[in-house]
Amino acid sequence: MVNLELLPIPLPSSADPVKLGDFGREVKNIDPGNFTPEEFEALEKALYQYGILLFRDVNLTPEQQYHLVKAFDPKAESYGHGSKRKVGGNKKSPFVQIRSIPAVPQVQLIGHGTVLDHEGIIEAKLQHPSHRNFHRYPLSDEDEATGATRFYHWHMDAALYGFKPPKVTALYGVNVPQGAPQTVRYDDGTGDELPVPLGTTAFTCGKTMFDTLPDELKSVAVRGKVRYAPHPFQWMNPARATSTGLTLEAEGLELPFDELPPWEESKVQVLPMLWKNVVTGELHLEVAGTAATEVFIDPLPGGTEREGALYPDGTHLTDLKEVRQLLYKLQRPGIAPSLIYPHDWKEKDLVVFHNRGVNHSVVGAFAEDQVRVFHQSNLAALDFPAGPDAEDIKRWA
Numbered sequence: 001m002v003n004l005e006l007l008p009i010p011l012p013s014s015a016d017p018v019k020l021g022d023f024g025r026e027v028k029n030i031d032p033g034n035f036t037p038e039e040f041e042a043l044e045k046a047l048y049q050y051g052i053l054l055f056r057d058v059n060l061t062p063e064q065q066y067h068l069v070k071a072f073d074p075k076a077e078s079y080g081h082g083s084k085r086k087v088g089g090n091k092k093s094p095f096v097q098i099r100s101i102p103a104v105p106q107v108q109l110i111g112h113g114t115v116l117d118h119e120g121i122i123e124a125k126l127q128h129p130s131h132r133n134f135h136r137y138p139l140s141d142e143d144e145a146t147g148a149t150r151f152y153h154w155h156m157d158a159a160l161y162g163f164k165p166p167k168v169t170a171l172y173g174v175n176v177p178q179g180a181p182q183t184v185r186y187d188d189g190t191g192d193e194l195p196v197p198l199g200t201t202a203f204t205c206g207k208t209m210f211d212t213l214p215d216e217l218k219s220v221a222v223r224g225k226v227r228y229a230p231h232p233f234q235w236m237n238p239a240r241a242t243s244t245g246l247t248l249e250a251e252g253l254e255l256p257f258d259e260l261p262p263w264e265e266s267k268v269q270v271l272p273m274l275w276k277n278v279v280t281g282e283l284h285l286e287v288a289g290t291a292a293t294e295v296f297i298d299p300l301p302g303g304t305e306r307e308g309a310l311y312p313d314g315t316h317l318t319d320l321k322e323v324r325q326l327l328y329k330l331q332r333p334g335i336a337p338s339l340i341y342p343h344d345w346k347e348k349d350l351v352v353f354h355n356r357g358v359n360h361s362v363v364g365a366f367a368e369d370q371v372r373v374f375h376q377s378n379l380a381a382l383d384f385p386a387g388p389d390a391e392d393i394k395r396w397a
């Protein structure tokens, strides 16, 4: 018998309780480190239905975390970015190097500060990703001293080259320093701000992101595909992000493709903008704005009303500035302050999220002496996410 209890997650006052009412659930009565097949079936369904599952006060070994993630995709083997991820590959990279836990390389140690003798790692110097070395126009020391911060980088966990996007990510807080709340500044001319707990992970639901769009942009999204760069994180490494962390400034700083490590066309990914939820059938806007290089929009299907439609005859955008502007237009409404769930991390929290249905960002900055230890796990999938089907296109185009 499955005793699974699902409670609403604690939404902050900034969140729209109607739009986020079905986003996230706290799970009670199931041990995520030790569950029966029946319990897992209930968990899996809940994950796809609610996007985020929160377990509180959980003791979870790296092995148990790996088993939990693997249960969602039993044939998946390697970490989402391959077994040895070296993003960026040089000291100047804004993308922090992630370390594998030696006994369970599919689980990564992430966080902030110096960590000693942890799960077989003798010493790790961790760095919480800072927008200061990724955004084009970062906040100043003075701004940060007042508690202002930014979304670092909105994304789904995916290599977007070679390895297929993981279905699920599990984040486990081992050591969670507490401190004063901070305020995310969007600094995009809207005046938008979002109060957040220190070191929050910000989540937004890809379904809500799609639902929020006006009809003409829904039509673009349902007809759209995105081509991603080969070795996207190395490609974008010299470029810098906009102040919302959604995309990059188009300044021509990306590495030319012929200066990247060797790459193959067959590993380059072209993915639909909307990913279909395998349980609910709903469409989730899942786009990695920083890694995109081209956009393909199919023409409107025959018989569709053309008036007011964007790209009624379809298009193929190859100019990075245009690509980014379009994707930004699609994604920006979905990161409005009222649509974000900023998780307030406590020690022994486990957050499992549907990586093909939500978008997330690291947020905030820690002081040098604040030590944060997290375990993160996701597995490169064996299949690609499904896009809209014929019915969806008929309905939304």
Ligand SMILES: [Fe+2]
Binding pocket: 155, 156, 157, 360
């Ligand atoms: Fe992530």
